[in-house]
Amino acid sequence: MMSKKHNFVRVRFAPSPTGPLHLGGIRTALYNYLFAKKYGGSFVLRIEDTDRKRFVPNSESYIMETLKWCQIEPDEGAGYGGIHLPYHQSQRGNIYRLYISKLLEKGHAYYAFDTDKELYIKRKEYQNRGFTFSYNASIRMDMNNSLTMTKKKLYTKLNSGSSYVIRFKIPPGEKLKMEDMIRGNIVVNTDSLDDKILLKSNGIATYHLANTIDDYLMKITHVIRGEEWLPSMSLHLLLYRAFGWNPPIFAHLPLILREDGKGKLSKRNVDNFLDFPIFPLQWKVPETNTIIPGYRELGYFPEAFVNMLALLGWNPGIPGEIFSLQELINLFSLKKITKSGVYFNIKKANWFNKQYLKEKKGEIFSYLSIELQKRSISYEIDDLYKIIHLTIDRLHFVHEIWEHSFYFFISPSSYESSLFNQICHQNIIDQLEDCKKSLSNISQFTSVNLRLLFHKYNKKNRYKMMQIFRLALVGSLKGTDLFMILEILGKEKSIQRIDKLMKKIREKI
Template sequence: MSQQHIRVRFAPSPTGPLHLGGVRTALYNYLFAKKHGGTFILRIEDTDKKRFVPNSESYILKTLKWCHIEPDEGVGYGGPYSPYHQSKRINIYRYYINQLLNNGYAYYAFETDDDLGIKRKEYKNMGLTFSYNYENRNKLDNSLNMTKEQLKKKLDICSSYVIRFKINPGEKLKMHDIIRGWITIHTDQLDDKILLKSDGVATYHLASTIDDHLMKITHVIRGEEWLSSLALHFLLYRSFGWDPPNFAHLPLILKKDGKGKISKRNPENFPIYPMQWINGDTIIPGYKELGYFPDAFVNMLALLGWNPGGKREIFSLQELVKTFSLSRIKKSGVFFDIKKVYWFNKKYLISKKEEVFSFMCKKMQKNFILYEKDYLWKVIHLTINRIHFIHEIWEHSFYFFTPPSYYDTYFLRKIKNNHEQIIFKLKNAKLSLYKINPFTYVNVKLFFQKYENKCRIKMMQLFRFALVGNLKGVDLFTILEMIGKKESIQRLDNLINKIK
């Protein structure tokens, strides 16, 4: 492999936003290219104008940039094999389709969609399935059943047609896939696929085969959904007299419940887009907008079908490049678990305390809160293990800087059932706080030991509620020591007034 310059391509269609599967395909191509000092190419397969969605192309480019897996060549980057949009390569495909026609590997078919619909209905009524293949093509309206004169006359009157690939029956094709090993297909099972549509536009099968050859692609790494097309592509290469590239078909990404694959056509209850997608009035947030780090997202995707061996799961992009191997990609589908994505982001968050600090500084300034850097760092260290995203840090640490502006309504109602006794207890406790000197963790803890088990709603719960506004938060004695005696007493007063 080292003697061959590796060239791989990511070739999405601009039919909407990339979802998890598409980004993973791009990532694996990127990792493989970088591992072997090769070239990663971006090609846009935009021949299907009916399915074209505006802004898809810019979305693809922004996504690859956010994930730090930018191409070396292709759309947006230039290169020696431009144009990299298939819609701009129509004349190239025309040249090669004429080669297939002249050499007897392709033929004109003149049936309309309505004609074929009627034929399918006839076969269905007989309990059969119609296929445009070697068994039926000699009974249909195509150039295989015409003389050259008849064909010329048909074409001269501008009859609508498609061009189909001619599959010869009776052959056993043996093809190799890097991930799945040897695959055998009988040509009797194949139909004559359309290579050129009635509008003169090449289909994916023809265009991708020609482009991969002309762009010197050495390895085609793509999704499992294209495995069924491998035989056709293999035959196309052979009909042109070209050596096929190495193929690797990636496993499907399945829903955790096992009910099918994830798809952008079927919205899930978890994010499937890397970045926000706007479609009219509909805004669908992506992993970026939800607060995920791009390196955590990429790390998660890399392990969604590939196993590096061992128990290690955290890899930088550079480490992924060094470790990646197509031979360690699974054959079977892999299940997506959003909880695992949370886990990855949390792991990366812990290593990004500087970013958390910067976020908190901006939050302090926005709320006009004065703070000391050492104090802020201490708060971050105390609370960072409680969060998965940077934006959650304020929710879990605000009480170190400002009293609660809201009290949990459920616990507040519970207090009010016995409010006179609780107010009495809080006032006595407040008086006792004045006497704690110095106001340290150890002394505060000793103060509480005499109160426990003496009240139905325990004193520690009441204090936490007064300081935080709910029953969550870090160690209570730590909170008291850090905010200090004066602020602690003020928050007790606030709660007493709220209960009244």
């Protein structure tokens, strides 16, 4: 796992502030964090904000709040400080210009003065011939760049203020051997690569240049990032070689796919956020002020969210699926990450939350207490804990407790019509009157004694009377154990609700 040339692990999470993080982004941060912590290394947060056109306000604070909520905060970086300041790429322009001058001096980069019009004409020319235009070794000597002009002409061009970009000079005819910790050995023919722009015409470094220089200067040992950056790996390795630097170890993570087979999970899925929630925290769309809830607002626990996310593409290699953050750190291995895309399943995400919910009875108690106070309903603390114990297996989220327990506190105002219409007969009233007398005569109003009471009916009538009792107590055929409902309600309230149902039946007949 560890390279001989790296005796201290340093990884980075380098998001762009172009909107909220989605599942793929926060999973990348999580894997970086787990890897760093496993080897006693450092987790660095760098903000890659060179593309100011795509900058979205509040993105950076969203990133930081997400990392904090997931309890995977960086050891250094933007908002955390460190010895490699600044951690915003927009503030590192002078550093990039210094290093690009070295590439120009060594002949690994060149000035390109091609105008948009000239490039358009070339593309059109190639398209008409049935080819795809690529600014590479086969075309560069026919273009308007410093490789095709004398030094004198170049100085004249530069001094005249002509617009230019700086491109990387890809060495042709080479089979570049690369190694990825997840995908193994990869070979790329450099003839298939184009001379990427390193410095844009506005003087701002592109991602490729800034990323490579920053990773080197910040002593990053392992670059763990999404699969979408795999095609850029060859350029980045060539840049390292051009600078004369040892490259970091690369690991490219698999995509997270939609379960419905409609491609990868991305920010375009926000319209179906309840079926495919993709943001860890709530996001307010700046243009429309639309609120898109995140996992936090939908009621997921951060521990459950992180546990679920960790297993989206990684297998610990041992039985079980519930792991604490420390257990994830101890078990984590890049070699156990899958190469192929992984399907996101919202039902599985809910299952994870349910497992953690079992340890959150205090939070459920607080939530239920507040709901009762809102409605000015008095309650016994012991009864609340009994109710939580009875209903917790039905819950996935804390906020679901009310819909699964309201009938313990509120008498039904209406009854499920399908059953109610079937029981509107005098003989049902007679049976209920008989049951009422039996209930009144029970000295110890416990679920055990109540269960014995119903055993006097034959099996068929017992089932029917239990249904009618449930209708009287709950208003429908939903709810937890009938005899526990009776016990918690108590004799007086239970009989009151039976009387209420009898009254409704009499009104009907």
